[in-house]
Amino acid sequence: TASPVSTMNDDHTIPQLGFGTWQVEPDVAQASVAAALETGYRHIDTAAIYGNEEGVGRALAESGLDRQEIFLTTKLWNQDQGYDSALKAMDQSLQRLGTDYVDLYLIHWPCPANGLYRDSWEALVELRNSGRARSIGVSNFPAHLVEELVNSGVTPAVNQIELHPYFPQVELRAANASHGVLTEAWSPLGQGGEVLTDPTVTEIAEEVGATPAQTVLAWQLAIGNIVFPKSVTPERIRENWGALQVTLDEEQLERLTELGRDNGRLGPDPMEFN
Template sequence: MTASPTLLLNDGAAMPQLGLGVYKTTDDEAASAVSFALRHGYRLIDTASMYHNEQGVGEGVRASGIDRSEVFVTTKVWFTDNGYDETLRAFDESMRMLGLDHLDLYLIHWPAPLRDRYVEAWRALIALRDSGRVRSIGVANFHPSHLTRIVEETGIVPAVNQVELHPRLPQTALRAFDAAHGVVTQSWSPLARGGLIADPVLARLAAKHGRSPAQIVLRWHVQLGLSVIPKSVTPARIVENLDVFDFTLDESDLAAIASLETGERTGVDPNDRN
């Protein structure tokens, strides 16, 4: 199996393009899935304080036998902890739960604009990066207006913006904004929470390439230059999801996938999360 390539972040760090998400998994499930994934070629693991499985993720990293220096671990501060001191405390708690001595990427999970604390949370992330406790910092679920504000007020551009992104919600304008500012866009819910698996367009493309519909969608993310973090606890599916680097979608394939756009979200609009 071809290993995931890496994407160069704007701070000089290299992040694997495809990783494992662990949303809605228990500590035990996360530990097992993370250990298995790392032993089968994954090098990027994405969690968050809100997932309540950081302890399991840390256990899985240690149990995998893969050297810590080879594993890229991401976690996130929940929006109720946005703010300067609150974010610093949340980071300390996440690190305690993970049992790690450093973090590769720390994200603000949601801007929660009505609370108006995300700029101070971003200042806390900058301080954590400058202290060496985290290598890279970024955001999740930020619209261009949120990104513009934190950059204007701090001068620091996030390395990553993790957003809901899939063929029904391709986020074309946001991707262009991120790219213009040197921000890597990372896709959560890349399969629209499984809602795309039975789509006849994807079934046709899967038959054409001898792949699964999920592999077709993940390959689409990869060819767009996105980072992508599909979630699974099933060993066979974990292996399958990484096996997307040895085939290519042609222009007709990409046009067919583009026809699936509806603007439909599986989660909330970032402006509505408060």
């Protein structure tokens, strides 16, 4: 099987089910990305701050796949924000990844207190124009900051945000969509915590004959999100890929979205984080 693809507002396509690499050491990243590629994943999500771009790059190089067959995302770290420093950070990421372009480059966090996201965005536009990034987008941007970039003239292709059944981000998804910005869901499995033992999740999993992780990923895909669950375990990497075979009905989707909690966030508040 191949993943379905979504079309971004710049007409490039992105595989909807990808593979995440946060908190994965470089050597382990190489092995797990290799296992993911073997399984069929063609979309890899990394970031400069993950410290594993070299391992990811080695797995891509040794896979025998053509570069064009892979969709590769990396991200600009907070301390590298600013016009010149963003250009330099991209060059360093490309060097570590062993490639001359990424498919998607993201501003990792807005860091509003630093006031550099606008300058950083201008650098990403330059990187797109020069072909070093095929598509550009943002991560952890609240609706009003997405809007600010839209009004500056170049709309981000995606906004990668924390999103799982305990934090379904119904409003921010709608705001993204209203600007033609695709939503990517980070920590799509709720980091493998309580979400996967939630009684509603396990009940629906039984109804459809899937595992809890597959059920949550099937919900993500059905509501239109792009996801890249992380695992370093080959069986789980394959299990998560199996979510492509799972179909949930409207009522099951609704029951999962209703699990949203006021304090469902696992990560930091993007307006506070630097």
